[in-house]
Amino acid sequence: MPQLDFDVITLGHGSGGILTSKLLAAGVFDLLKNPLLDTHHDGAVFELSGPLAFSTDSYVISPIFFPGGNIGELAVNGTVNDLAMCGAVPKYLSLSFIIEEGLPMSEFWEILVAIKFAAERAGVSIVTGDTKVVEKGKGDKIFINTSGIGQVHPQAKISTTYIQPGDKLIVSGYVATHGIAIMSVREGLDFETDLVSDTVNLNHAVKSLLDEFGSAIHLLRDPTRGGVATVLNEIARDCSLGIDIMQEQIPVLDDVAGACELLGLDPLYVANEGIFLALVAADVADQVLTKLRETDVGKQAAIIGEVVPEHPAQVVLTSRIGGKRVVNMLVGEQLPRIC
Amino acid sequence: MPQLDFDVITLGHGSGGILTSKLLAAGVFDLLKNPLLDTHHDGAVFELSGPLAFSTDSYVISPIFFPGGNIGELAVNGTVNDLAMCGAVPKYLSLSFIIEEGLPMSEFWEILVAIKFAAERAGVSIVTGDTKVVEKGKGDKIFINTSGIGQVHPQAKISTTYIQPGDKLIVSGYVATHGIAIMSVREGLDFETDLVSDTVNLNHAVKSLLDEFGSAIHLLRDPTRGGVATVLNEIARDCSLGIDIMQEQIPVLDDVAGACELLGLDPLYVANEGIFLALVAADVADQVLTKLRETDVGKQAAIIGEVVPEHPAQVVLTSRIGGKRVVNMLVGEQLPRIC
Known part of the structure; x- marks a missing residue:
């Protein structure tokens, strides 16, 4: 961290005046340096063409530092992954802070460093931004x-309209890890575990699948808030087909399964940050799985279900002992501010 | 407002589950309807090419309803204007809410309606979004x-590097109106006035200037936080030239001037939302002024200064009585959460 003449962020740092300039010059611009950000204008200007994807998310996770990461890398990975789920190669990010006065500059710096490394890993540039400061307690x-x-991959044809009966459902990794890692450190809920959030960028793995399998990848979604169950329900509703899933195929870490039992939670409703679901043509499903398992983020990938013409708009789970039950959307709020 | 089975927004509405779906289906998607938003994916996909401009801002204004508008239209106009200041024609917006639980649905609806109309006026589509809910008091x-x-206007060449000594400085309308309108309703500060915020989209006026004068428009900036003084200082610093301004040419409403005197404020430091500054080649300055005055937002436009080779990186004001003084950047915080 650079030497600064302030330890905490104050309202003045959001004024747009000298203190804002000082805060940005002290770190943000240097740390995230790139030619577009350096213009210091109201926005960034760049050449980009072809079909584009555009996505946004606000991150309000609590606590801001959690096992396996902090709100900074989460904010980069989350939007990078949303673009990847559109079949796009992420290129440029905007970055906007709403800071409560009193945030220690050391914490802000740690978050900025996490942002820098997450952006580098994902291969995106942060090109424009904004900083606001609100009063303590607001x-x-x-x-x-x-x-x-992002630029949509030339081979990508991602849409619920391409989903067919027979399509295989692949999950790229362990389910429910992020949510349980956050719960483990929540006030009033904290329990002993070595679990860490799975927050990571998925764009390189997605690109490698699109490079090889193109339009055989029918849909991509990352099951964040609401978990796997909610996203599968949205997909089933949107394509008016049924989805069958097999409980015993769904990869869940032992610690996560244990915590879920302890807390009375179904891992299918717990939030994820570092996995995605893919619906792919049946004839390439095994090859997609093999390819995905070769990537850093897909070592635990598994085929967990398929699209069926029966029970349209419904998700049906076959349990370990062979029973079947309908899996609905998340109804209430399992844990607020998980992302 | 549609009939709903809830009156206030709760944490569950930010869960990503059924309540989130209900909230969005109840209003957001219908109200802001367009084919891209209708895909309900993690992001929007569209064709767009050429040099693009990209900008972001978070809006934290307090109070959220103020004379002349609310946070909804402010959020649309602010980003539309930032794109226009890049010389771009704004096309697509993302929209992300961080709601404190307990917000009455009627207030959220009023904000959504303002967003809808502001987007229509500016000619932009809201194509992707996000809704988070945080606990009361957070x-x-x-x-x-x-x-x-936005797409950069083909004739635009906007950059501090194009600024020349002799360039004229034009302001498109009354200075300091937004800031004083907000102050008039701030707790502990409220005073009697009929002033309303000047929040408005500037993109159509900017486009008409670029259509006619192209590269003779050297720089555009909207003097929001920090006011005219701060933005002029940034420009002078970035182009390493001096800027001279004449107090008697600066348009200020009588009520605003009166309130500034009462509060001991210099209107040059008060935030604006509906005006812009343009630095233009001297030989077209009068024509630019005439053209600008023909637009809805430019009726009070005036030439208020010029770029000079003397006192590089400094802004010097000639007062009504002929005295000269250096105008610095805003140092502290005049009024937090003005935008």
Whole structure:
């Protein structure tokens, strides 16, 4: 961290005046340096063409530092992954902070460093931003919005309209890890575990699948808030087909399964940050699985279900002992501020 | 407002599950309807090419309803204007809410309606979004982030590097109106006035200038936080030239001037939302002024200064009585959460 003449962020740092300039010059611009950000204008200007994807998310996770990461990398990975789920190669991110006055500069710096490394890993540039500061008690340490632009992969044809009966459902890794890792450190809920969040960028793995299998990848979604169950329900509703899943195929870490039992939670409803679901043509499903398992983020990938013409708009789970039950959307709120 | 089975927004509405779906289906998707938003994916996909501009801002204004508008239209106009200042024609916006639980649905609806109309007026589509809800006391009613993408006008050549000594400085309208309108309703500060915020989209006026004068428009900036003084200082610093301004040419409403005197404020440091500054080649300055005055937002436009080779990186004001003084950047915080 650079030497600064302030330890905490104050309202003045959000004024747009000298203190804002000082804060940005002290770190943000240097740390995230790139030619577009360096123009210091109201926005960034760049050449980009072809079909584009555009996505946004605000991150309000609590606590802002959690096992396996912090709100900074989460904010980068989350928007990078949303773009990847559109079949796009993420290129440019915006970065906007809403800081509660009193945030220690050391914490802000740690978040900025995490942002820098996450952006580098994903291969995206942060090209424009904004910083606001609100009074103590009118925010909660820091909220971050990232929005992103990517170029749609030339071979990508991602849409619920391409989903066919027979399509195989692949999950790229362990389910429910992020949510349980966050719960393990929540006030009033904390329990002993070595679990860490799975927050990671998925764009390189997605690109390698699109490079090889193109339009055989019919849909991609990352099951964040609401978990796997909610996203599968949205997909089933949107394509008016049924989805069957097999409980015993769904990869869940032992610690996560144990914590879920302890807390009375179904892992299918717990939030994820570092996995995605893919619906792929049946004839390439095994090859997609093999390819995915060769990637850093897909070592635990598994085929967990398939699309069926029966029970349209419904998700049906076959349990370990062979029973069947309908899996609905998440109804209430399992754990607020999980991302 | 549609008939709903809830009156206030709760944590469950940010869960990503059924309640989130209900909230969005109840209003957001219908109200802001367009084919891209209708895909309900993690992001929007569209064709767009050429040099693009990309900008982001989070809006934390307090109060969220103020004379002349609310946080919704402010959030649309602000990002539309940032894109226009890049010389771009704004096309697509993202929209992300951070709502404090307990926000009455009627207030959220009023904000959504304002967003809808502001987007229509500016000619932009809201194509992707996000909704988060935080606990009571961890936010302040509602914060909004908008990010936007625009196509750079083919005739635009906007950059501090094009600024020349002799360039004329034009302001498109009355200075300091937004800031004083907000102050008039701030707790502890409220005073009698009929002033309303100047929040408005500037993109159509900017486009008409670029259509006619192209590269003779050297720089565009909207003097929001920090006011005219801060933005002029940034420009002078970035182009390493001096800027001279004449107090008697700067348009200020009588009520605003009166309130500034009462509060001991210099209107040059008060935030604006509906005006812009343009630095233009001297030989077309009068024509630019005439053209600008023909637009809805430019009726009070005036030439208020010029770029000079003397006192590089400094802004010097000639007062009504002929005295000269250096105008610095805003140092502290005049009024937090003005936008």
